[in-house]
Amino acid sequence: MPDPETRSDPTIRVRIAPSPTGPLHIGTARTALFNYLYAHHVGGTFVFRLEDTDVARSTTEFERDILEGLHWLGIEWDEGPEVAGEGDIGAYAPYRQMQRLPGYAAAAERLLEADLAYPCFCTPEQLEADRRAQEAAKLPPRYVGRCADLTAAERAAKLAEGLRPATRFRVRPGVVGWNDLIRDRIEIDTANLGGDFVIVRADGTPLYHFTVVVDDAAMEISHVIRGEDHVSNTPKHILLFEALGHPVPEFGHLPLILNPDGTKMSKRKSQTAVDDYRAQGFIREGLLNYLAYLGWHPGTEDDILAIEEIVARFDIDKVQKGGARFDRDRLEWLNGQWIRRLEPDDLVDRLRPFLERAAEAGQIDRLPSDDEVRALLPIVQERLPTLAAIVDLVGFLWVEDLDVDPGVLIPKRWDAATTRDGLAAAREVLVAHDGVTWEADELEPPLRALVEARGWKAGDLFMAIRVATTGRTATPPLFDTMVALGRDRTLARLDAAIGLLAAA
């Protein structure tokens, strides 16, 4: 089997074309990923294009969020834009639609001249009234064709009145079909397309269905791999490719990512922004692995695959047809798997921003050094489902005044007096250790001996010490934790707990 990375097929070009009208959406990232996987598997080119013609809703900020999010995930493109202001990369530049306006204007002009499109003077009010009437009559909404057959004189008269027309594309009768890469043959009668559709607004700015086709044609896109929500739009696009005299690309429609209730994933019901996942401590390896398995499967029983392995095994024929619900539990599990696989120095680097943020938020009083964090790794790495979990897990190491709940301090089988007695006895044993012998395997034997001598259960004493020194009932191994805490603070916290029990 040839190595996919060394194969190269210049005729295969795919693209991701998000619009900067919101932060990078998990669904966009998934579509980008599948395009990336397809391109890399077959040695094609992956193009990134920004569809920013909705000027009212597009912002530079969203643009930056999308670009940075994709970079963070490692879904790199071969051709496309860089962050606002920087130059585009690739032979088909520019890759922002607002910089490609002349191309759409020229294409629209060609369609107009060939009478494949026509000027439409209908007002928003008229169209709205049409829609309402159709709805009342329980008819599907469609353009009534009021301006389809205007004579040259009628058009001239409207223009003379100062009316600015939109441009409508003539939908020809017949059936349009294509062999979908994922769902085989699909055929749709153009009578169900809703009539002639607008390709250029009255203000002269082009609309999505038009720009996407003009650009896919201009950029020689060979395979359009996108979400299932575009299936119904595909006939419009095919019609446009034909009208423009350009060969029709292949289409593949990916299953949608669904909310837990099975509806199309939305901000309302799910967390959709990639940056939010990142902020919660999901790492790219986990997210990528999870996203790739949403609607695709290698066919083997491997659950944990790095991106290179996924590229090597990717096969668009094996992409699922039905939508996939987003399962956060599974994402967290996979994320934990990947955190466990990280090299120590790498993990320390990735943990740092989360610790800094906790310090800024006042969750911890002191920012630990990298060495300090690195020393902790053996006891925390396998306990982190996310990077952010580090604060909950061992944040007690970096706070000045520990908040201890007296109720939690007393083990289930013990009472307050026994607990006070136990902690005091433990303190006495621990005082015998200096800074040199303050090691996990030095601290454990004498405490076990104490338990033995007093007829206690190890678990009870250890739990009391655990809560006294960390404020929590669930922590990394106790003796390692006390070493991380240090002799002085361990003893001080034991004192404080004893005091707390005496007061109560």
Added chain:
RNA sequence: GCCCCCAUCGUCUAGAGGCCUAGGACGCCACCCUUUCAAGGUGGAGAUCAGGGGUUCGAAUCCCCUUGGGGGCACCA
């Protein structure tokens, strides 16, 4: 309302007519390990393959119908 798509454990999925007494993973439960929590190990519950008709010697797999779910029908993308 119209058009289109989809349908295997709660969830993600394996399955390309006999390998299926339907496999794996997440989650759940139990046990082991164990000072707690994780991790790891072992085992378990969990799917009459949406239902009904065909085709076939044989159907989760092919065909049809029904049902259910989803998506789309803008001078949004």
